[in-house]
Amino acid sequence: MRKVRAKGKLNWAGLGFLLAMLALLNACSNTPKKTDSGGSSSSSSGGRYQGKDKDWGPDKEIDMSHIPDAVPRYESRTIAGNKNPYTVLGKTYYLMDDERAYTERGKASWYGYKFNGERTSNGELYDMFSMTGAHKTLPIPSYVRVTNLDNGKSVVVRINDRGPFHDGRIIDLSYAAAQRLGITRLGTGNVEVEIVVPDGDPRPPLRTRKTELTASAKEAGIVTKAEAGIASHDNKVPEGTYLQIAAFGVESSAKQFANSVRKALSYPVVISTAAAPNKLYRVRVGPFADAQSMQNARDQLQKIDILQSHVVYQ
DSSP: OHHHHHHHHHHHHHHHHHHHHHHHHHHHHTSOOOOOOSOOOGGGGGTOOTTOOSOOOOSSOOOOTTSOOOOOOOOOOOSTTOOSSEEETTEEEOOOSOOTTOEEEEEEEEEOTTTTTSBOTTSOBOOTTSSEEEOSSSOSSEEEEEEETTTOOEEEEEEEEOOOOSTTEEEEEEHHHHHHHTOTTTSEEEEEEEEOOOTTOOOOHHHHHHHHHHHHHHHTTOOOTTTTTOOOGGGEEEEEEEEEEEEESSHHHHHHHHHHHHTTOSSOEEEEEOOSSSOOEEEEEEEEEEHHHHHHHHHHHHHTTOOOOEEEEO
16 A cells, blocks of 8 residues: 555656646747847947847747838927937937938848837837837938838838947838838848828928028028038939829820929929839829929929829839
């Protein structure tokens, strides 16, 4: 009888140890896989994330197709997130005076679990499953349309953070935005970033301050660079830059629309024909040599109730 009882106690102990090991293995299998996402927000440079040397994403790809784009809306800009200038890793950055004509092509990266739930540059909590992004010089918040140049996929994100501070990268995206663009596996992607200005948005506060400074300079008898005719190098846009305002399947409709728009603009209006089989007649304004003339054209378009225009190259 004693031997039977002893044997029973041994079996229960072994079973308990086996269950504990299974629970431990199951917990490990549910831990996010630590793979380098390629992302790097400004937050990573402050030494605030002890024990999180590398960023990582989900163990398996998560379909983010159900996550909607950020909806551009007017938001007051505060000091939070808009320190100007600011310095990171020994380099000083200056925010844009007027972002309304901003468009740029380059590399996008993304950031994930390392920063998830941490504070962004304007004090919000980073949510890797929402449509947000980080940019070095756009005012916070801003809205941009990001297009993957390799597959044509496009998303709209809200900029609420600073970064990326790796050379050669122009924007850091949330996991959700990167997954929808198809760049999470590679870590980076070739993109075009274009500002999206909400309807009714007043002049950017940085541009307002610049105007006030210009007025003060005039009172003091100082000639500004703009008055001296010195063009800013950063104001130039790539050769063959246009604003596309409509597309038609019938050539006569495209010509009629172009003629009506042409009367109200001081810029050329042209029709670009897409190749068969899906033949389209695309109405475009341009070409533009600099961002300011492109913004002037947008202002003229708004006066005739054409509020949607997209930057294209041909």
